[in-house]
Amino acid sequence: MRIREHVDADWGQVWPILADVITAGDTFAYDPAWSAGVAREVWVERPPGRTSVAVDDDGVVLGSAKMGANRPGPGAHVATASFLVAADARGRGVGRALCEEALDWARRAGFTAMQFNAVVETNTVAVRLYRRLGFTVVGTVPEAFAHPTLDRVGLHVMHRFL
Numbered sequence: 001m002r003i004r005e006h007v008d009a010d011w012g013q014v015w016p017i018l019a020d021v022i023t024a025g026d027t028f029a030y031d032p033a034w035s036a037g038v039a040r041e042v043w044v045e046r047p048p049g050r051t052s053v054a055v056d057d058d059g060v061v062l063g064s065a066k067m068g069a070n071r072p073g074p075g076a077h078v079a080t081a082s083f084l085v086a087a088d089a090r091g092r093g094v095g096r097a098l099c100e101e102a103l104d105w106a107r108r109a110g111f112t113a114m115q116f117n118a119v120v121e122t123n124t125v126a127v128r129l130y131r132r133l134g135f136t137v138v139g140t141v142p143e144a145f146a147h148p149t150l151d152r153v154g155l156h157v158m159h160r161f162l
Contacts, residue, residue, distance in 0.1 A: 001062060001094065003101045006051035011040055013061035014053065017086045018043055025148040027123045028082075029155075050105055054085075054094050062089035065098040067105055070115050079106035079114045079162075083126075095126070099133055107162045119156040120145050127156065134160040 006014070015036050022030045022039070030042065045051045049068025053061050067081035081102040085094045106114050114135075119126060121140060135158040143152035 001054050001056055001092075001097060003052050003054050003097055006044060006053050006064065010053050010061055010064075011036075011044070014043065014064045014084070015039065017061065017064065017084050020087060021084055027120050027126070029118055029145060048109070052098060052101055052105075054089075054098055062086050062092070063094040063098055065102050067102045069111075070117070077110075077112045079109070079111040080117060081106075081114065082116075090125075096129055096133070099129065103133065103162065111162055113159060113161045116156070116158040118145070119158050120147070121154040121156050122147060122150055127158075130158050136160065 018039055019036075021028050022032050022034065025032065030039070034042070043051065043064070043066055045066045045068050049066065052065045054063045055061055063083065063085040065081055065083045067079060069076040070078045070080035081099070083095055083098050085098075103114060116130065116135065119130065121127065137156045138159045139157045140154040141157070142154050144155040145153050147153045
């Protein structure tokens with residue numbers, strides 16, 4: 001697996017992964033009615049942010065990450081990121097590799113911390129990974145996410161210094 005910057009030609013492989021995640025409705029607060037064009041505008045970061053893809057030896061996209069400043073102005077020293085992994089690539093270290101790459105990118109870009117604003121508390125695989133990578137839950141917004149089968153669940157705010 002190799003991680004590199006997203007190029008326009010990758011969108012054809014990234015969109016089905018994102019569409020599957022949005023349709024599942026259990027980890028991302030994205031609207032399932034979004035078109036591919038709207039989703040692309042949200043997912044693909046403009047510089048100075050970055051969008052990455054994890055690809056296998058054949059160039060198949062296994063996952064993607066987007067990263068940038070969490071907030072403008074006085075909050076611009078804290079980065080944020082989001083991650084997608086294709087269903088058939090889960091459990092193979094893709095998410096971890098993308099998250100480590102995002103942390104490295106944020107350090108190189110001069111950020112002092114990374115914050116995830118909305119980690120669904122029932123997404124235990126992601127929460128466990130982020131904890132292993134040094135993130136802590138600094139708060140949970142109760143019932144902030146309408147889970148498709150569990151009703152309303154909390155959204156964690158997770159943070160770590162770089």
